[in-house]
Amino acid sequence: MQTYINDCLLWQDKRATGMFKSCPEDFVVEEGLDWDFKGQGEHLFLQIEKTNCNTAWVAKQLARFYKVPPRDVGYSGLKDRQAVTKQYFSIRLPGIKPGSYELPEHKEYRVIAHHLHDKKLKRGYHQYNDFTVRLRDVTGDHAVLQQRLAFICQHGCPNFFDSQRFGHNKHNLHRLSAWIKGDIEPRKRDEKGLLLSALRASVFNRQLAERVKKNSWQRVLTGDTVILDGSNSRFQIEKVDEIIRRRAVHKDIHPAGVLVGADSDFVGNSERLAILMRREHLQESYRSFRLNVRQLKWDCQGKDWLIRMRLPTGAYASGVIRQLFRLTGK
Structure with a gap:
């Protein structure tokens, strides 16, 4: 089982390089509870x-x-x-x-x-989280970086689950595989939830990676389930007409992928997995393929770049940053 993170990136070349989270103050989050x-x-x-x-x-x-x-x-x-x-x-x-x-x-x-x-x-x-992220010692083509930031402002970016969901060195996926095989039996409810969340994230990222490959992560296709921006409301598209296209361009609706549950087709290949998911009462749901990045602003400060953004719940600021930078540690 894989994370498919790299396959969800819009740009594989000419990404800038920057030091990420060199200290806690480089990553500031404020929860929006209105x-x-x-x-x-x-x-x-x-x-x-x-x-x-x-x-x-x-x-x-x-x-x-x-x-x-x-x-x-x-x-x-x-x-x-x-x-x-x-x-x-x-x-x-x-x-x-x-x-x-x-x-x-x-x-x-x-x-x-x-x-x-x-x-x-x-x-x-x-309702949302506000992020202020400082990238230190940035190297790369600043003009390309500016263009890509402007693109994300206008179009959004792929809404993948980042590495945090999978644990350090994909630990959650390794534990999940062992659980499915029957090698381990997690006792704590929280750990079970963590492992099943990693499963859903992996399957979702695989779906999203296919859409990124076909450049359709932001486009609505016939048969898609779409989610209304800023809500959990969704409906299925029987036919893509001009109104639907326009709503997608204006980021009013977003194509969505499946977060697998006990009744999803995906689990049909594994009887034990289906039993685990039914036992944990895991229901199928949906997640937008596109992340609408609001209030995106950036500022070059010497060798550092300061990036601010507002994201909906469940979205990863590190995922937005990863679209633009190859990240290094301390």
């Missing part, structure tokens, strides 16, 4: 800025601080560890009153805002 907080209710919302630590770890620290079960701490999305990120957490505290609670202090994260609300924060509830 809620009107009630100011009362049993859920304490904390907007937290964290540096070089992951979301799940912060959630455990908050559960320990407020002496609640881990299930009573909510967050919308997992944010990068090697980064500076701002995101919300909710903690269920029955009977809490305005001004009657303490705020945690920690060297690796800090509270920058707090509110009371009547609902828990659940996964996928935020």
Whole structure:
């Protein structure tokens, strides 16, 4: 099983080279949660800025601080560890009153805002993420880089799952293969979800790679399922007419690929895989082939390039950067 990441790149040649994530401050993420907080209710919302630590770890620290079960701490999305990120957490505290609670202090994260609300924060509830990414010691043709950034501004780019989904050195895919063969049996629900997510990502990237090869990742074809921009609403295209073409050009709709579930044709070749997916209640869904990159701005600062963008939930800023740069570490 493969990641197909390189096959989802628009340009294989003349990509610039840049140092990526040389320090946490080079990758800044702010979660967009445009809620009107009630100011009362049993859920304490904390907007937290964290540096070089992951979301799940912060959630455990908050559960320990407020002496609640881990299930009573909510967050919308997992944010990068090697980064500076701002995101919300909710903690269920029955009977809490305005001004009657303490705020945690920690060297690796800090509270920058707090509110009371009547609902828990659940996964996928935020609307977008804003990214500020610094590439250091950039080499390459600046004119080509500018042209490609302008292309992404106008047309978007392929919406592939990047390497984070597959684990370090594709560890999640290796574990998944062992699970399918029956060599291992993951016990924890979170790990099962992680491995099945890697499966879905691999199959999706393979579909997307075929569309990139045919230069149809951004075009709507007869028989396609399409997703409305900024929503999960979808419908199937029986015939591509001028209205559909125009909507696709204006990025109002995007062709979509399948995120496989227990009833997908893909799993028919493996009875054990089908059993695993049914047991884990994995439902088929869809993901846009095209990523609409909003508010894309860039600035050359000496040898560095600073790139800002707003992406919908589930999209990878590193995937956008990878379209433009060959990435190096420290």
